[in-house]
Amino acid sequence: MTSSPAWRRHHVRDDVPAGAEQMWRPTHAMRYRPDTSPAYARAVDWTDYDAALFDLDGVITPTAEVHMRAWDQMFNDFLRDRGVAEPYTDADYFTYVDGKPRYDGVRSFLASRSITLPDGDASDAASAETVSGLGNRKNDDFEQILKTEGVAPYPGSVALVKALVARGTKMAIVSSSRNAAAVLTAAGMIDYFPVIVSGKEAGERGLPGKPAPDTFLAAADDLGVPKERAVVFEDALSGVQAGRAGDFGLVVGVDRGVGADALKQHGADVVVDDLEVLA
Numbered sequence: 231m232t233s234s235p236a237w238r239r240h241h242v243r244d245d246v247p248a249g250a251e252q253m254w255r256p257t258h259a260m261r262y263r264p265d266t267s268p269a270y271a272r273a274v275d276w277t278d279y280d281a282a283l284f285d286l287d288g289v290i291t292p293t294a295e296v297h298m299r300a301w302d303q304m305f306n307d308f309l310r311d312r313g314v315a316e317p318y319t320d321a322d323y324f325t326y327v328d329g330k331p332r333y334d335g336v337r338s339f340l341a342s343r344s345i346t347l348p349d350g351d352a353s354d355a356a357s358a359e360t361v362s363g364l365g366n367r368k369n370d371d372f373e374q375i376l377k378t379e380g381v382a383p384y385p386g387s388v389a390l391v392k393a394l395v396a397r398g399t400k401m402a403i404v405s406s407s408r409n410a411a412a413v414l415t416a417a418g419m420i421d422y423f424p425v426i427v428s429g430k431e432a433g434e435r436g437l438p439g440k441p442a443p444d445t446f447l448a449a450a451d452d453l454g455v456p457k458e459r460a461v462v463f464e465d466a467l468s469g470v471q472a473g474r475a476g477d478f479g480l481v482v483g484v485d486r487g488v489g490a491d492a493l494k495q496h497g498a499d500v501v502v503d504d505l506e507v508l509a
């Protein structure tokens with residue numbers, strides 16, 4: 231793949247493994263894209279399908295900002311406690327944290343301040359003075375921000391979900407994030423999805439993540455719908471690849487910045503920049 235423009239690289243998620251899904255700021259979702267016209271999107275006939283399998287971050291909710299704020303809160307609390315005068319800033323986020331697996335981001339930023347902590351491991355308490363402990367603390371901060379402030383789902387996505395509920399289409403969330411349930415709860419959307427296959431469930435069930443199709447296939451299976459009757463919604467290249475690899479009835483690419491052409495090349499049958507056109 232060719233390198234991404236700077237604005238895109240700056241909004242890659244920080245808490246999923248390298249190569250897993252990516253997302254961007256909602257402002258990019260508002261960009262006008264004449265090549266993804268509603269007329270084209272209306273070619274989707276919902277009578278052909280019985281299930282809709284949605285990625286979460288970037289498809290149902292704009293969640294990148296919340297991750298950035300959680301990093302800010304965690305690192306600045308940590309630095310203050312250690313008496314370090316120079317604060318953590320958004321520039322540090324883009325230089326040391328963005329796009330990396332969570333613990334790698336912690337280690338990288340600490341190294342920039344000449345701070346070395348033991349790695350610890352994922353089971354470390356959030357209070358532990360270890361790389362893993364700080365990563366877990368960031369995750370707690372993320373969940374806390376979600377709980378206190380919530381996150382507003384994309385209005386167009388809510389419109390489609392409601393239309394599909396009215397039709398009786400079965401729905402699932404398939405997300406690499408381990409925070410999927412917390413995000414859905416904060417967005418007030420969790421009751422729409424009887425099946426959630428998040429990073430947590432995938433780990434427990436031994437399912438490989440996207441671009442492997444296994445998590446989407448598991449979700450269709452859990453809903454009792456054959457893959458040919460299921461539609462996949464994804465904003466990441468690895469996600470539309472998973473949809474294509476799983477031979478689903480339809481793969482809808484949701485263009486939040488990655489680009490319609492790239493989404494199509496990686497497996498999207500249809501590309502939209504907002505889900506409302508499919509409602």
Ligand SMILES: [Mg+2]
Pocket residue numbers: 251252253285286287288289464465466469
């Ligand atoms: Mg996504």
